[in-house]
Amino acid sequence: MTMLNVGRQTRPEAVEVTDANATLTGGRGLLQDEPLIFELGGWDKTGVDLPEPTLDASDLGDLVRAEPIGLPGLSEPETLRHYVRLSQKNHAIDLALYPLGSCTMKHNPRLNEKMARLAGLSDIHPLQPVSTVQGALALMDQLAHWLKTLTGMPAVALSPKAGAHGELCGLLAIRAAHEARGDARKRVLVPTSAHGTNPATAAFVGYAVEEIAQTTDGRVDLGDLAAKLGPDVAAIMVTNPNTCGLFERDIVEIARLAHAAGAFFYCDGANFNAIVGRVRPADLGVDAMHINLHKTFSTPHGGGGPGAGPVVLSEALAPFAPTPWVVHGQAGFDLVEHATDGSGSFGRMSAFHGQMGMFVRALTYMMSHGADGLRQVAEDAVLNANYIKARLSPVMTAPFDGPCMHEALFDDSWLEGTGVSTLDFAKAMIDEGFHPMTMYFPLVVHGAMLIEPTETEPKVELDRFCDTLLALAAAAKAGDAERFKAAPMHAPLRRLDETLAARKPKLRWTA
Ligand SMILES: Cc1ncc(COP(=O)(O)O)c(C=O)c1O
Known part of the structure; x- marks a missing residue:
C-alpha cells in the first residue's frame, strides 16, 4: 500500500510503506503539488444534495443538456481544503x-471588507434601474468628491479599471482635446525611468514616444525636456514621486514648459501614496492623473487585479471625460450613460461604471482616516522608507543621495565580486519568509532593488526585514554564493525559468 502524504501527523506503526521517499515530505505536507480543481473533482460528483427533479426531461424540450457541464464536483471540505x-x-x-x-x-483593513460585504452594496447589479441603486450612486459621488478634494482637480472619471487603464483614459481625453481644436499632435514625451505602461499607453493611442533624459540625481532633465518639446507634442507623462522614489523638485517648471508648448501634463499618480494630504496635484499644474485605488487607498490587489484607476482631470480636459458619470438631479442621483452630440466626451471605456467593490473599500479607507489621517498616511509611508534606507545604506548601495519618498532604491554595485546577483538575492529572501522587492526596475538603475514598505508596517516588522536583509548581505559578502544560487529552497517551487514563465505561460488547463 502506498501511504498518502500525512503532513505533520505521525505515521501509524502497522502501515506498510513501499516507497517512503517518494511519498513523505518530512512534515512539509503543504508543499506537495496541489492538483487543479478540475483534476481533483469528478464530473459525476456534487458537493450538495439536490432534490430529485420533479419535471420530466421531456417537458424541457431543447433545454435539456446533452452532456455534463464539465464543472468538477467536490464536497465542501474538499473544496475548502483545496483553496x-x-x-x-x-x-x-x-x-x-x-x-x-x-x-x-499595504494592509487591507478589515473594515473595508466589512463595508464591501454589506448586502445593499455587494448584491446589486449594474443593470438595475437607477432608482434602486441611489445609495451606490451617492457613494460614487462621495468618492468622486474625496478624489477631487485630495487632488484639487475639478473632475474625475471613475470607470477606468486600473492604473494602465487610467493612463489610456487620460491620453484619450488629451487626444480628444487636441482634436477638438483642430490640433492633431504626434508625440508624447516620457522620462527614461517611466513605468512601462506609460510609453505602452502612448503608443497604443497612436503617439510616437520619445524619451526625456534623467539627471544624475534621478530626476527629469529640464534641458532635455525643453529641447524636445515642440508644437507636435501632445503630452508629457511624468510620475511624481518618480519611480526612483524621488520627488520631482522641478515639477512646477516641468508643467509650465509643457503648457507653454501647448502640451498637456499627464501625471502618473501610482505613487500618490507618498504625497496624499500634503500636496495637491492641481497645484503642480497637472492636467490628468490616474489614482490606483488599489495602492493609495488600500483596496486589495495582487495577481493582476481587481484594481481601480480613477482619473482626475483639469478644467481643460473635463469636457472630454468618458461616460458614464453620476449626476445629481432634483429626483436624486442619475447616471449619464451616453454623451450627447457635441459634448466632447471621447466615449466609453467599459461596459459599466467601474469597480464598485473597490469604490466601497477606498471610500471606507478615506472616511476612516479623515483628511488628517490621510496626510499621516503619506508621512508614515515616507518615514518607513527612509528608515529602511538609513538601516540598509551602510551595506547596500543607493544610487541617489539624500532622503527618499515612499520607496528606497538600491543598486547592485555592493554585490560586485560576490557572484550573487539581484535575482539571487531576491530569491534568498523568499526562503526567509519575505516577498522579494521589485527587481531590475526602474531600468535606469543597474540591478535595481526597489523597496516600498508602506505606512502600514510597524517598526518591529521593519526591523525584522532589515535584520534579514543585512544577514543575507553578510552571507553574500562572506562568499556563500551557492546558497543564493540554489534559492529558494523552502518555497513550494524551486527557481522557475522566469523567461519561459513570462513568454510561454500555461494559461489553460487541458485534460
Ligand atoms: C508607476 C506606475 N505606473 C503605472 C502602473 C500601472 O498600474 P496598474 O498596475 O494599476 O495598471 C504602475 C503599476 O505598478 C506603476 O507602478
Missing part, C-alpha cells in the same frame, strides 16, 4: 511585509 492549501503556497500581505516597490502592497 486553503493553494492560498498557503503564496506570500500574502497578511503574512509579512510585502516590499514590492511601486506596487504599494
Whole structure:
C-alpha cells in the first residue's frame, strides 16, 4: 500500500510503506503539488444534495443538456481544503511585509471588507434601474468628491479599471482635446525611468514616444525636456514621486514648459501614496492623473487585479471625460450613460461604471482616516522608507543621495565580486519568509532593488526585514554564493525559468 502524504501527523506503526521517499515530505505536507480543481473533482460528483427533479426531461424540450457541464464536483471540505492549501503556497500581505516597490502592497483593513460585504452594496447589479441603486450612486459621488478634494482637480472619471487603464483614459481625453481644436499632435514625451505602461499607453493611442533624459540625481532633465518639446507634442507623462522614489523638485517648471508648448501634463499618480494630504496635484499644474485605488487607498490587489484607476482631470480636459458619470438631479442621483452630440466626451471605456467593490473599500479607507489621517498616511509611508534606507545604506548601495519618498532604491554595485546577483538575492529572501522587492526596475538603475514598505508596517516588522536583509548581505559578502544560487529552497517551487514563465505561460488547463 502506498501511504498518502500525512503532513505533520505521525505515521501509524502497522502501515506498510513501499516507497517512503517518494511519498513523505518530512512534515512539509503543504508543499506537495496541489492538483487543479478540475483534476481533483469528478464530473459525476456534487458537493450538495439536490432534490430529485420533479419535471420530466421531456417537458424541457431543447433545454435539456446533452452532456455534463464539465464543472468538477467536490464536497465542501474538499473544496475548502483545496483553496486553503493553494492560498498557503503564496506570500500574502497578511503574512509579512510585502516590499514590492511601486506596487504599494499595504494592509487591507478589515473594515473595508466589512463595508464591501454589506448586502445593499455587494448584491446589486449594474443593470438595475437607477432608482434602486441611489445609495451606490451617492457613494460614487462621495468618492468622486474625496478624489477631487485630495487632488484639487475639478473632475474625475471613475470607470477606468486600473492604473494602465487610467493612463489610456487620460491620453484619450488629451487626444480628444487636441482634436477638438483642430490640433492633431504626434508625440508624447516620457522620462527614461517611466513605468512601462506609460510609453505602452502612448503608443497604443497612436503617439510616437520619445524619451526625456534623467539627471544624475534621478530626476527629469529640464534641458532635455525643453529641447524636445515642440508644437507636435501632445503630452508629457511624468510620475511624481518618480519611480526612483524621488520627488520631482522641478515639477512646477516641468508643467509650465509643457503648457507653454501647448502640451498637456499627464501625471502618473501610482505613487500618490507618498504625497496624499500634503500636496495637491492641481497645484503642480497637472492636467490628468490616474489614482490606483488599489495602492493609495488600500483596496486589495495582487495577481493582476481587481484594481481601480480613477482619473482626475483639469478644467481643460473635463469636457472630454468618458461616460458614464453620476449626476445629481432634483429626483436624486442619475447616471449619464451616453454623451450627447457635441459634448466632447471621447466615449466609453467599459461596459459599466467601474469597480464598485473597490469604490466601497477606498471610500471606507478615506472616511476612516479623515483628511488628517490621510496626510499621516503619506508621512508614515515616507518615514518607513527612509528608515529602511538609513538601516540598509551602510551595506547596500543607493544610487541617489539624500532622503527618499515612499520607496528606497538600491543598486547592485555592493554585490560586485560576490557572484550573487539581484535575482539571487531576491530569491534568498523568499526562503526567509519575505516577498522579494521589485527587481531590475526602474531600468535606469543597474540591478535595481526597489523597496516600498508602506505606512502600514510597524517598526518591529521593519526591523525584522532589515535584520534579514543585512544577514543575507553578510552571507553574500562572506562568499556563500551557492546558497543564493540554489534559492529558494523552502518555497513550494524551486527557481522557475522566469523567461519561459513570462513568454510561454500555461494559461489553460487541458485534460
Ligand atoms: C508607476 C506606475 N505606473 C503605472 C502602473 C500601472 O498600474 P496598474 O498596475 O494599476 O495598471 C504602475 C503599476 O505598478 C506603476 O507602478
